[in-house]
Amino acid sequence: MASHGKPRRDRGSDYESQIKEIRIQLVEQVKCIDGQVDFRQQLLQDMSEFLRRKAEINLEYSRSLEKLSDRFSSKIRNSKEHHSFRKEQHLLSPVNCWYMILNQTRQESRDHASLSDVYTSHLIPRLAHIGEDITRLAKKSKEVGVQQQEDLLKLVSELQGAMKTYQLYHNDCLNSEHKLKEAEKQEEKRTGRVSEQTASSPVADRGQRRSSLKKTERLVEKRLKKYLENSQKCSKARNEYLINLNTVNANINNYYINDVSDLIDCCDLGFHLSMGKTLRIYLQAEERVQASRQQGLQSIEGAVDNLDAQADKNKMMEMRSDVFCPPPRFEFQPHEGDEVSEVRSEPLLHQELVTRFQHIQSRLSSENLETEEVNKTLKATLQALLDIIGADDFDVLDAFQSSQSTESLKSTGSDTSSKTSTAKRRANQQDTENFYVTKFQKYLAGRSTICKLQAKRDQLKEAIDKAAISESNVSGRRRYLSRAQSSGESIPRVVSSCIRFINLHGLQHEGIFRVPGSQAQVNEIRSAFEKGEYIIYLNI
Structure with a gap:
């Protein structure tokens, strides 16, 4: 049991x-x-x-x-x-x-x-x-x-x-x-x-x-x-x-x-x-x-990509045309009835004007060469300056490092190195800017000098050329009159009509002796004279 x-x-x-x-x-x-x-x-x-x-x-x-x-x-x-x-x-x-x-x-x-x-x-x-x-x-x-x-x-x-x-x-x-x-x-x-x-x-x-x-x-x-x-x-x-x-x-x-x-x-x-x-x-x-x-x-990136200095300059000057549009030209103000409004090469002043013209021409050539060299240096300096400004000197990914504790020493050293590099770049940029501005100022001064010399040269050349043409016309006219008088012929009607018109309207009208006429208009006048049309008009 x-x-x-x-x-x-x-x-x-x-x-x-x-x-x-x-x-x-x-x-x-x-x-x-x-x-x-x-x-x-x-x-x-x-x-x-x-x-x-x-x-x-x-x-x-x-x-x-x-x-x-x-x-x-x-x-x-x-x-x-x-x-x-x-x-x-x-x-x-x-x-x-x-x-x-x-x-x-x-x-x-x-x-x-x-x-x-x-x-x-x-x-x-x-x-x-x-x-x-x-x-x-x-x-x-x-x-x-x-x-x-x-x-x-x-x-x-x-x-x-x-x-x-x-x-x-x-x-x-x-x-x-x-x-x-x-x-x-x-x-x-x-x-x-x-x-x-x-x-x-x-x-x-x-x-x-x-x-x-x-x-x-x-x-x-x-x-x-x-x-x-x-x-x-x-x-x-x-x-x-x-x-x-x-x-x-x-x-x-x-x-x-x-x-x-x-x-x-x-x-x-x-x-x-x-x-x-x-x-x-x-x-x-x-x-x-x-x-x-x-x-x-x-959208911001698109706007940044569309940054355009030339277009902005044009827009600003168009919007403020009252400020940037050239002012009216200074007109000649005659003194007490003096109607001569152009440089004339008088016989006594002709040689002086020629000498002055030659001196200005020499200075203009020299100034052109010097300004061109300055312009080349200016362009090279500008490109160097733009390269410095556009250089990538900062990587934004470094600012978003997830590990700060383990990289604290490295990041501290990296920050110091970055600041040193930035300081050097800024100093280099300022030096390049100073050099660029100096060359830019010199370029503008040279271009202004060229503009002044060019204006003087062109005006002197025009006066000298007109004097030469006038002297040639007077000599030809004198030879023609002397031949006509010796042969007993009267003055041609076209010449007398031109003289009469110039006497009546030459002092108040831009004539052929002041502004060169177009070749088409000269041909038209010649054809009219040959047909006898302008003879009556000029006599009137």
Whole structure:
């Protein structure tokens, strides 16, 4: 009996320990799901707080950008240049860049205000709704999970009852079997003893022994009947126990493999989808701001690419033609009826003018050569200066290094080197500027000298050429008159008509002796004289 009882106690103890572990697991499952819900609620609260604060920052930033833009925009609107250039609908390229920057700043201000509104009006309420959904679904899922755990524990309790019933009946079966075997042994002993004594014993003793044998047989039959009855009960209890055992194991497996996963899914129902939709709204808002900013920067880049010094100079001079248009020429102011308005090479002054003309011509050639050399140096210096100004002396990526702690020493050395390089470049630029301005001043002075010498040379050349032509005409006329007088011919009518016209109109009219006439007009006059048309006109 003792040997049969010990294993039963061990198996019962194992079951108790196993059931205890299952209970602990089930409790921890509920705690784990509750912890996950609490974690998500905290996550949603942190995200909401972050978005709320970021919305405030974006709104503050938007207002600051708006104030900054309005400050400089109002300054531009109040300027005279703004009204004049706006009226003509064309801007100087640097001003256009400045307008683009201000417009981009205003747009950025509006974008950040919209971003703040998206955070406040859409994202934060959505996160709050997700939190409400999590709490509601977690509560319902927990109720379902607790019910499933209770059903599972109920099956385990039934298994314990079936096991105890099976153990009880099995114990009764073992006892009845033991008693049956004892009775059978007694029956075998008595049957052998009776058979030995029957041959040698009298008839009276024989009957008594037979009666004792029948009692033993009846006991065996009784014990057998009891054993069979207990064995049947044991089999039935074992079957129920095995059925419950398989049912419990199947339910435990189903709960751990399927139910727990489904309960977590029920608790998570829609969470990731809602979070995904919310975060996609966040991404779309941020990407819209980024796209708008990129578009504004591209506009600024286009304006920068269109910086054109020559076009700006032309626009400015066109807009202020009253300032940059050459003034009227100074007219000759005759003194007390003096009508001579040009340089004349009088016979006594002719040689002096020729000498002066030659001196000026020599100076002009020398000045042209010197100014040309200065111009070449000026162009080379200008290109060198532009190269210095346009050199890339700063890499903006260095300012956006993510690692500052590990690169602090390197960045400090790099900053010092960069500042030294910048100082050298600035000094070199200033030296080149000074040299350029010096050469530029010399070039302008030389060009001014050339202009003055050119004007004097041209006027002297014109006077000398006219004097030569006049001298040639007078000599020819004298030779002609002398021949006509010697031959008895009168003065040709064309000559007398020209003389008469010059006497009447020459002093108040630009004639052929002052401004050279066009060859077509000269041919026309010659043809008219040949036909006799101008003779009458000139006489009139």
